Amino acid sequence: MRITRLAIADWRNLSKAELTTDARFVILHGDNAQGKTNLLEAVWMLAALRSFRESQPRRLVKEGSRFARVEAQVVGPYDTRRLELRLLPGKRRLRVDDVAPTSLGSWFELLRAILFCPDHIRIVRGVPQERRDFLDRAIFTVSPGYLELAADYRRAVQQKAALLRTGQARPAELAPWNDRIVQLGARIALARHAMVETLRPHVLAASAEMSGPAADARTVELQLRSLGGEELGLSAVAERIEAAIARFGEEERRRGRVLVGPHRDDLQLRVEGRNAADYASQGQARTLVLALKLAELAVARSRGVAPLLLVDDLTGELDRGRMQRFLALLTAQESQVWITTTDPAFLGPLPAGEARFWRVREGQVWLEKGSQTG
Numbered sequence: 001m002r003i004t005r006l007a008i009a010d011w012r013n014l015s016k017a018e019l020t021t022d023a024r025f026v027i028l029h030g031d032n033a034q035g036k037t038n039l040l041e042a043v044w045m046l047a048a049l050r051s052f053r054e055s056q057p058r059r060l061v062k063e064g065s066r067f068a069r070v071e072a073q074v075v076g077p078y079d080t081r082r083l084e085l086r087l088l089p090g091k092r093r094l095r096v097d098d099v100a101p102t103s104l105g106s107w108f109e110l111l112r113a114i115l116f117c118p119d120h121i122r123i124v125r126g127v128p129q130e131r132r133d134f135l136d137r138a139i140f141t142v143s144p145g146y147l148e149l150a151a152d153y154r155r156a157v158q159q160k161a162a163l164l165r166t167g168q169a170r171p172a173e174l175a176p177w178n179d180r181i182v183q184l185g186a187r188i189a190l191a192r193h194a195m196v197e198t199l200r201p202h203v204l205a206a207s208a209e210m211s212g213p214a215a216d217a218r219t220v221e222l223q224l225r226s227l228g229g230e231e232l233g234l235s236a237v238a239e240r241i242e243a244a245i246a247r248f249g250e251e252e253r254r255r256g257r258v259l260v261g262p263h264r265d266d267l268q269l270r271v272e273g274r275n276a277a278d279y280a281s282q283g284q285a286r287t288l289v290l291a292l293k294l295a296e297l298a299v300a301r302s303r304g305v306a307p308l309l310l311v312d313d314l315t316g317e318l319d320r321g322r323m324q325r326f327l328a329l330l331t332a333q334e335s336q337v338w339i340t341t342t343d344p345a346f347l348g349p350l351p352a353g354e355a356r357f358w359r360v361r362e363g364q365v366w367l368e369k370g371s372q373t374g
């Protein structure tokens with residue numbers, strides 16, 4: 001899928017912006033604090049219905065305005081749709097070709113995106129939650145229905161946790177929530193396990209490609225640490241979770257916390273045999289995150305989904321070689337790529353005729369003349 005037209009009104013510092021493009025590479029460049037990330041955030045908002053850096057929707061609306069609007073023409077494999085999102089005081093309004101979508105699921109089917117922003121370094125460095133979120137997002141990219149499963153599971157864990165915190169939860173009260181955790185948890189554990197197995201060869205390949213001649217290339221590893229590991233079927237995983245709940249039930253009651261279930265999974269990442277969170281250099285960590293994102297993209301494409309790739313602030317911390325090899329990998333696949341950067345020269349040559357350079361300054365966006373080629 002591609003966005004061929006984007007129109008924005010009163011989003012952050014962008015009063016009015018319009019881009020029309022059929023390019024595969026959309027480069028947004030300009031100095032600091034001009035609105036590049038804001039623009040990318042607007043695109044992400046359409047795909048994810050939430051921001052990657054703001055939980056308060058009203059802060060997404062331009063100061064002094066009452067509502068914001070983001071509209072995109074999306075060319076998909078079968079048809080072209082116009083997606084529109086408005087943020088109004090206290091609510092959000094969605095339209096597909098001027099009609100309210102029947103469900104969120106139907107909306108998410110229309111535009112999918114994979115995001116890389118500098119904060120995503122946390123996937124390598126941060127707490128297990130960051131890595132679970134990455135995995136869940138990768139599953140969601142290929143099957144949007146997963147969102148519902150994950151939300152149902154989260155609710156079950158929250159309900160059980162609330163009961164445990166009272167300090168007087170009776171086994172009979174906990175039983176229905178334990179059942180939910182076993183049933184939904186087993187499906188989540190299996191989906192994550194399958195996703196890790198599917199991602200692995202792509203992560204290894206992308207990381208080796210990007211690292212080039214560097215020694216760390218061959219030795220990236222990823223492994224899901226989960227009760228549901230290995231090649232188990234659904235009922236076997238469910239049994240494992242059930243048994244663990246029985247074993248830790250007493251401790252859960254004592255500590256007032258839900259200790260068993262896939263909300264405790266971790267995706268272990270290793271570089272050169274060592275835990276990447278502690279040992280990877282900044283460049284290695286960033287390379288690994290990009291490799292994970294490229295793998296997510298490759299898996300999506302192998303399932304017939306072609307998400308956009310949104311890359312914020314590519315130029316920090318990657319050496320020139322790695323960055324150019326990353327761009328070469330992007331060139332080799334067909335997805336539309338949006339990149340923000342302060343200095344497009346740093347990107348090096350992009351495929352002729354496939355890149356457009358848009359200048360962003362003080363919330364205004366315009367196409368650079370003669371920006372056809374790199």
Ligand SMILES: Nc1ncnc2c1ncn2[C@@H]1O[C@H](COP(=O)(O)OP(=O)(O)OP(=O)(O)O)[C@@H](O)[C@H]1O
Nearest residue numbers: 012013031032033034035036037038059061062063
């Ligand atoms: N709701 C809002 N209304 C008006 N301006 C806003 C709003 N939210 C953020 N801004 C402003 O938008 C400006 C541009 O932010 P943005 O993050 O897009 O910059 P950028 O071009 O990506 O810069 P950098 O290169 O530093 O990452 C900031 O100065 C910020 O104060």
Ligand SMILES: [Mg+2]
Nearest residue numbers: 036037313340
């Ligand atoms: Mg920025």
